[in-house]
């Protein structure tokens with residue numbers, strides 16, 4: 001009954017032209033609270049969680065499954081809470097709740113992971129990293145870490161893939177009996193990275209300040225506690241050399257269980273190097289062919305606001321989702337490698353999906369953007385909190401004559417369309433959802449549930 005109710009709800013919502021992915025699952029869970037557990041019983045699940053990089057990592061892993069010819073489904077739409085995850089399992093079950101596919105690739109919100117893990121009993125869990133994110137929703141980083149740890153303790157049969165460079169994530173290994181695979185980056189990524197506030201300056205075990213042999217970004221890198229000896233663990237999959245950083249891709253040398261592999265990553269940006277090696281670790285844990293994984297990493301496309309491109313009629317607009325200081329600083333690191341005049345767009349919202357507290361913009365090093373003045377044609381600011389965003393940019397030293405505030409997305413889109421220069425858009429989550437929906441309608445593109 002729960003399965004049927006959910007399917008009818010999905011059909012109705014699609015007829016209405018809506019991609020409602022959470023409501024049908026919510027209805028089903030009202031009828032049968034443990035439904036997800038029954039549906040996932042005979043499905044081998046890969047669960048991806050962590051603060052940043054969940055969606056991109058999931059898309060790479062999905063591409064590896066696709067290229068391997070595996071029978072799988074995934075929660076494509078970013079519906080990563082228990083309701084949305086239940087909906088996607090129902091869509092991939094028969095009416096009696098039997099699975100139609102062998103595997104599931106599930107992106108899961110950090111806070112939801114403890115309950116989702118208990119129900120789906122994953123075979124592999126990937127933790128990308130733990131950063132400070134939406135304080136009002138997730139609380140301090142240690143609280144997020146605690147949620148993820150409970151989820152993993154609810155996953156007794158899973159191989160756990162952990163980011164060795166994140167002192168918070170890596171600490172999970174000593175708390176669990178599971179098989180663990182560590183991935184990381186053995187070398188600095190940027191010549192001149194933005195200076196940023198560390199989200200984890202003090203040892204998770206003893207509170208002493210860490211020393212680092214190198215930094216990649218944020219608090220990630222070769223950490224070492226001089227007091228208790230807690231340090232970055234040995235890795236099984238890690239980047240040993242950055243060979244080439246391009247505008248649209250990165251080439252790296254990776255050591256995989258001692259084998260040296262050259263890998264092209266079909267997205268720019270240092271943070272995507274982590275997403276690629278995390279996905280590679282998952283692939284190794286499942287036992288896919290390495291050549292298949294390499295080919296998937298070289299060709300996957302992410303879309304959905306992660307470096308997603310729109311053609312505005314002769315010039316392109318790229319949407320890069322920003323949601324917290326660490327993620328936004330990495331986007332600025334990437335942008336500082338651009339070498340053509342560009343129009344920048346910042347859209348700041350404070351809906352619950354973005355986090356109500358927008359003070360995080362003061363922890364982002366927007367001064368790095370001001371340093372790029374010669375490449376900035378104009379900066380457009382929009383969203384519910386556009387005035388706050390404009391103030392932040394003024395304090396960062398952005399040339400005021402280049403700042404323009406737009407009260408609505410229609411006039412913003414018109415202004416972008418009139419441009420002839422490339423446009424880079426940095427929206428928060430709900431701003432991205434609204435804006436890309438309007439841009440898809442105007443310039444072509446898929447709806448988010450497709």
Ligand SMILES: [Zn+2]
Nearest residue numbers: 203206225228
């Ligand atoms: Zn320590």
